[in-house]
Amino acid sequence: xxxxxxxxxxxxxxxxxxxxxxxxxxxxxxxxxxxxxxxxxxxxxxxxxxxxxxxxxxxxxxxxxxxxxxxxxxxxxxxxxxxxxxxxxxxxxxxxxxxxxxxxxxxxxxxxxxxxxxxxxxxxxxxxxxxxxxxxxxxxxxxxxxxxxxxxxxxxxxxxxxxxxxxxxxxxxxxxxxxxxxxxxxxxxxxxxxxxxxxxxxxxxxxxxxxxxxxxxxxxxxxxxxxxxxxxxxxxxxxxxxxxxxxxxxxxxxxxxxxxxxxxxxxxxxxxxxxxxxxxxxxxxxxxxxxxxxxxxxxxxxxxxx
Amino acid sequence: xxxxxxxxxxxxxxxxxxxxxxxxxxxxxxxxxxxxxxxxxxxxxxxxxxxxxxxxxxxxxxxxxxxxxxxxxxxxxxxxxxxxxxxxxxxxxxxxxxxxxxxxxxxxxxxxxxxxxxxxxxxxxxxxxxxxxxxxxxxxxxxxxxxxxxxxxxxxxxxxxxxxxxxxxxxxxxxxxxxxxxxxxxxxxxxxxxxxxxxxxxxxxxxxxxxxxxxxxxxxxxxxxxxxxxxxxxxxxxxxxxxxxxxxxxxxxxxxxxxxxxxxxxxxxxxxxxxxxxxxxxxxxxxxxxxxxxxxxxxxxxxxx
Numbered sequence: 001x002x003x004x005x006x007x008x009x010x011x012x013x014x015x016x017x018x019x020x021x022x023x024x025x026x027x028x029x030x031x032x033x034x035x036x037x038x039x040x041x042x043x044x045x046x047x048x049x050x051x052x053x054x055x056x057x058x059x060x061x062x063x064x065x066x067x068x069x070x071x072x073x074x075x076x077x078x079x080x081x082x083x084x085x086x087x088x089x090x091x092x093x094x095x096x097x098x099x100x101x102x103x104x105x106x107x108x109x110x111x112x113x114x115x116x117x118x119x120x121x122x123x124x125x126x127x128x129x130x131x132x133x134x135x136x137x138x139x140x141x142x143x144x145x146x147x148x149x150x151x152x153x154x155x156x157x158x159x160x161x162x163x164x165x166x167x168x169x170x171x172x173x174x175x176x177x178x179x180x181x182x183x184x185x186x187x188x189x190x191x192x193x194x195x196x197x198x199x200x201x202x203x204x205x206x207x208x209x210x211x212x213x214x215x216x217x218x219x220x221x222x223x224x225x226x227x228x229x230x231x232x233x234x235x236x237x238x239x240x241x242x243x244x245x246x247x248x249x250x251x252x253x254x255x256x257x258x259x260x261x262x263x264x265x266x267x268x269x270x271x272x273x274x275x276x277x278x279x280x281x282x283x284x285x286x287x288x289x290x291x292x293x294x295x296x297x298x299x300x301x302x303x304x305x306x
Numbered sequence: 307x308x309x310x311x312x313x314x315x316x317x318x319x320x321x322x323x324x325x326x327x328x329x330x331x332x333x334x335x336x337x338x339x340x341x342x343x344x345x346x347x348x349x350x351x352x353x354x355x356x357x358x359x360x361x362x363x364x365x366x367x368x369x370x371x372x373x374x375x376x377x378x379x380x381x382x383x384x385x386x387x388x389x390x391x392x393x394x395x396x397x398x399x400x401x402x403x404x405x406x407x408x409x410x411x412x413x414x415x416x417x418x419x420x421x422x423x424x425x426x427x428x429x430x431x432x433x434x435x436x437x438x439x440x441x442x443x444x445x446x447x448x449x450x451x452x453x454x455x456x457x458x459x460x461x462x463x464x465x466x467x468x469x470x471x472x473x474x475x476x477x478x479x480x481x482x483x484x485x486x487x488x489x490x491x492x493x494x495x496x497x498x499x500x501x502x503x504x505x506x507x508x509x510x511x512x513x514x515x516x517x518x519x520x521x522x523x524x525x526x527x528x529x530x531x532x533x534x535x536x537x538x539x540x541x542x543x544x545x546x547x548x549x550x551x552x553x554x555x556x557x558x559x560x561x562x563x564x565x566x567x568x569x570x571x572x573x574x575x576x577x578x579x580x581x582x583x584x585x586x587x588x589x590x591x592x593x594x595x596x597x598x599x600x601x602x603x604x605x606x607x608x609x610x611x
Contacts, residue, residue, distance in 0.1 A: 002433055002434075002435055003353065003354075003433050003434055003435075003438060004351075005438075006351070007351055007353065007429065007434075007438070008429075008438055008441055008442060008445075010401065010425065010426070012347070013401050013404045013405070013425075014404055014405070015404060015405065015406075015407070016405065017348075017405070018345075018347050018348055018349075018405070019348045019349070024376075024377075024405070024406060025377065026376070026377055026378075026380075026381060026408065026409075027377055027378040027381065028381040060361045060362070061360075061361075139361060139362050140361065140362025140363045140364060140365075141362045171366075173367075174366055174367050175361060175365075175366060175367070176364060176366045177364075178363070178364060194366050194367075194370070195366060195370040195373075196366075196367060196370045196371045196374060197370040197371070197372075197373035197374045197377055197378075198374065198377050198378055199378050199562070218367060218371060219371075219561050219563070220563065225524075228522070229522035229523075229524075230522055231522070231524050235524040235526070235527070238524065238525075238526055239524060239525060239563045240563075242525060242526075242562070242563040242564070242566060242567065243561075243562045243563035245566065246562035246563065246565055246566055247562050250562075
């Protein structure tokens with residue numbers, strides 16, 4: 001087997017990116033951002049509430065999916081632990097520290113457990129749409145009409161149940177088709193959380209106009225650190241502290257920064273981990289100039305810079 | 307095509323029985339840092355030897371994670387290296403010269419070396435005909451010359467993808483050293499039919515991708531690994547000089563939670579007095595000038611015995 005000659009042709013080899021979704025821009029060249037009350041770091045905690053259906057057959061591999069022969073009660077119930085027990089530990093810690101979280105929630109889970117949505121709304125936390133459920137990741141081979149209908153249904157459910165505008169979108173496992181940004185923007189989504197390529201919001205172009213991508217963290221996701229990479233709980237805490245120390249220091253010369261933390265309640269909501277989470281969050285909120293906010297509030301402050 | 311049972315690229319040469327080599331000013335360790343400055347395409351064509359991305363395109367997470375290096379991580383890494391006087395030897399996807407020349411200019415301003423890492427990190431050498439591989443090499447060498455004025459002295463195959471022609475072709479194009487062989491802590495002659503080629507140690511064991519992503523170690527653990535590796539080579543270098551390379555990827559080392567720990571490593575290593583903080587090109591040049599003939603003579607004598 002040999003390679004076709006066009007394998008050595010590069011039609012998009014020019015200045016900037018090889019696609020039109022966003023402009024090439026180095027963080028160090030951007031205007032300095034100022035946060036409300038002169039805060040140095042905006043603390044953005046995202047809590048993910050997800051449903052992994054027992055009969056899930058995702059079109060692309062999903063980490064933490066059912067992995068054993070049907071019926072895989074092992075994986076189903078361990079994921080569901082987060083929605084019954086883990087998240088209530090996280091609520092307590094965040095309430096205690098005065099942190100308001102954005103909650104990325106599957107619409108099917110919101111319908112299954114409406115009490116969860118009541119808890120989110122009662123806290124004045126933000127709802128981010130996290131797709132239908134973890135068995136339905138969006139992907140490059142997905143039919144565009146099917147995807148459009150899926151997105152519409154997800155947003156109708158979440159907007160109806162929360163009474164919120166629902167401005168943010170996080171694709172299940174952050175997986176998109178080439179059309180996802182266009183389709184969510186057409187439904188009024190103002191920011192995406194999927195792209196892990198920046199520390200700050202940046203404009204993201206769609207067929208329905210310019211939206212933003214927010215720096216939802218992939219590196220500091222508890223599932224990534226504790227499950228995928230199998231680090232210890234202390235290493236998890238160290239990474240959160242090291243991240244904060246760097247961003248806090250950078251803010252002196254580079255303007256306001258964003259410390260994003262992503263929590264999966266079935267991971268950090270475990271009894272033996274919750275105090276480690278509290279340790280890291282207490283360290284962060286113990287500094288002057290830390291502004292705890294939701295994704296939408298951070299985006300508004302960012303866009304308000306002109 | 308019949309496959310080889312061993313590469314046939316070098317002779318067996320036990321560390322305990324080989325000629326001593328030295329570095330300038332009696333240094334025990336030649337220390338170099340090799341940032342991989344890379345461009346990954348969102349929707350590259352398929353090579354039958356390897357898929358670029360595991361999922362149907364766009365594979366947003368791995369793609370955007372790598373893009374982080376160019377947007378945010380590179381600058382942090384560069385500033386820390388500059389602070390400790392460490393010039394980079396850049397393993398370059400040369401399409402970066404077109405896509406992000408701002409990064410190339412920043413490296414040039416600090417007198418960093420550029421060597422080849424192919425055109426894109428999403429275009430692999432697997433299954434290329436000789437003519438195709440030559441065309442790729444000619445593109446790389448010309449692009450580096452036109453963009454930076456530098457000769458391509460070093461080579462790390464794009465995404466470490468090869469044909470069995472690769473090393474023979476490198477000698478024809480005047481490439482002096484390869485980073486693709488991991489069999490030694492010293493430079494070693496590479497056996498080719500014509501021309502001269504050496505390997506310069508570029509360590510997978512010290513590579514941030516391998517340690518942090520593949521082995522899954524934490525940033526502080528990586529710091530301990532790098533220091534321990536240096537300590538051992540520094541001790542052994544009193545006997546016979548050694549090379550330590552740290553291969554980096556800005557999308558990993560330039561993350562906020564890692565950069566401070568990496569600064570600690572550079573402070574530690576450059577704080578030793580018998581360290582030659584240098585580049586791949588300078589290591590190769592010194593080795594050719596002072597050691598190559600002597601080492602080849604010893605290897606040739608061993609073959610005869």
